[in-house]
Amino acid sequence: MSENVNKANRTFTDRARDAVQSFGLPRMIIAVFLLVLFIAAPFVGADFWTQVTNLFNRFSWNAVLVLAMVPMVHSGCGLNFGLPLGIISGLLGATLSIEWGFTGLASFVMAVLIATPFALLFGVGYGWLLNKIKGGEMMIATYVGFSSVSFMCMMWLLLPYHKPDMVWGLAGKGLRTTISLEGYYAGVLSRFLQIQIGKLVIPTGALLVFALLAFLMWAFLHTKTGTAMTAVGSNPTFARAAGINIDRTRMLSVVMSTWLAAVGILMYEQGFGFIQLYMAPFNMALPAVSAILIGGASVNKASIANVIIGTILFQGIVTMTPTVMNSMIHMDISEVIRIIVSNGMILYALTRRTEATR
């Protein structure tokens, strides 16, 4: 009753303050900065609609990788710094699908299907490890990610791939660092139902696939098992006292996260148009972690909205800043700026880490 009275008495500034509070001040600042960049873009000679298209593309490439963070955050395993492990499953799926001669959309579907058993296998092993070291997940996850990348650096050379599109030209064996997906699945999703208005191009298909995966994740979190997963992350002792098998729930979340990472990298490749092997997965985890943190997630709470907002803000800043700055000073230092901005955002995001009440 008293609450209603308060609501009636609240002024506009109160409501504005609440809105800022629920959205979060850091997010507000980043969003305003991004807006300023968009407004500034046409004045310094960068085309506005090209920039918007760029943001749409970047979003569609990266969103699934960010979504992969959600299950492990919910089960209390923290942020999945071990994302490269899932990415490697995806890369195995991609390369095997091409090796076995699939092309076009079929090569994408097969890549997902082939990646799945790898993701399950790696996920179970990774989950088993994380269950052994509760409390130190994020540190160990980082090592798992990095060491798996290093191991695969050897394997990409040694595994018996033969497809001429993928192997080194002279030796005839060992995979190249970058493999073009032209003729395979480059753009198969983004070109599906693509909308083009002037210079604005919307990769509808890719966005729809992300929407589907995000919906499935949202739905999962509304089921009995999903509820249990959230409770395990919120207070494991409470969950155990309510008869939940904590280890199994955590394991499930790790497997889900690993599989989403595998699908995520395939989504990235189909947008980007290339498979990047060797050290490339190394640099995929931190941007995804940063994006979800900037989106407002904490170490044990994350929602689909966090994923979407975070990916837009992070990718927006990272792509827009170099373009606008470049056009402003008429000198090509975009790579330098890109590195400064993206690492700066990562650093900033990691300082924003918040944890739940115990």
Place this chain on the structure above:
Amino acid sequence: MNAPLLELKNIKKDFFGNQVLTDINLTLNEGEVLGLVGENGAGKSTLMKILFGMNVIRDTGGYGGDVLLNGQKVNFASPFDALAAGIGMVHQEFSLIPGFSATENILLNREPQKKSVVSEVFGQRLNTLDRSAMRKGASDAIEKMGVEIDGEMVINDMPVGHKQFTEIARELSKEQLKLLILDEPTAVLTEREAAALLDSIRGMSSRGIAVIFITHRLQEILNVCDKVVVMRDGEIVKDVAAQETNVTEITRWMVGRSVNAAAASHREPPESDTVMSIRRLWVDMPGETVRDVSLDVRRGEILGIGGLAGQGKLGIPNGVMGLYQAGGTVTFEGKEIPLNAPRKCLDSQLAFVSEDRRGVGLLLDESLEWNIAFPAMQIQDKFLKPLLGGLIKWRDEKAIADVTKRYIDELQIRCTSSRQKAKELSGGNQQKVCLAKAFALEPQFLFVSEPTRGIDVGAKALVLEALKKFNRESGVTIVMISSELEELRQICDRIAIVSGGRIAGILPATDSSEDFGALMVSQVV
């Protein structure tokens, strides 16, 4: 110089429009001991937070009114300022470093230091600690309290009472200490330790240190305080000298109505068959070890388990419910229940309300709805809608909201809505949520552990009444574990006393307190 040590003038505080303190006026002289009492949520803690300059006050918009220290207006920006001004506070939750010794904890960051060659060169951050001076400083502080604590003992190894004393010693070791705030220091102490603490409070006051003493144990207030301040709903309703009042009066002021003191409505204990039998149970619960317990619980009764702290009474439910490593046999309804498997107990329609509300009992970051519905959802598939022919079990938000609202009404849980987060409720209301969670399971057998610990008189009566009603109307067998014998005698049919990890005896609740007292100390280890 005749100004009182502390003066509060028209203190006001609201949390986002929710008035929690209105026009608080209070004076405190040097060496005076003030007892502050009030129900949970009456505003005691908020008032103390203002006094101690806690950040939470500033973050939520500051407060109205003035705080005067020795006649000077002060406004502490942080607890450090309050400490510098000579205010010390001992919190309900321990803030000690577990792996450090008592001495190290007492003098943390104020250690006497020795200069060395290295520190002369590189600055005083490289001074070494003067261990012998530290030992002396700490033992002086401990002596001031008039208790014996080993300064070299590591906090981890200490009984809970000694931890409390260590905290107080830390405050006492500060030279400039003028005012000490004790927030429910005796809640975790045994009676003998509490008595020692009260003695030390008297000692402090004789040395000119003023003390604000917050507790739910009213007799202690009368024993030690010069004056009593009673708060209710954010206002001071009474400010009297301690010798002019008594427990009944204070209770009446606190709750604003007369409380029926210990009106036990005893019934004939139901003569029925055994519903649960425990044989040779041992439980490895730190601080509450159960050594060898054999116990039969009758169908439909309320069995109390009492005993001194640390004797193992808490270990019994925790062991049976599989939360701590245990051995022995437990049979329920003729079937043996496997130990160390919480799920198996819950599946057999047992439920447990843990004494560790914040650790085990609640999802602090989630809504009341989740807290109340979660176990029933996970164990009995309640509040779920089957989709796609039962393939997907979808959370039924409406059913969850309904059941939560029902329990909010039934148990009078004070909250803004059923979606409020559990951590935002006061202790008594959190306890009611824990009960609601167990009730929602509709168990046949309920363990309730320390259901009234740290909650106020009003909430206590409500909780006990709810348990009684649950037992009478739903025919649920209840085993209630509590340190407060009087409370057990109020609602239980029989009371088992645990001593030294064993059952020392089981008596009807109507037996005299002396008989129970004798059992409690019979096998103490």
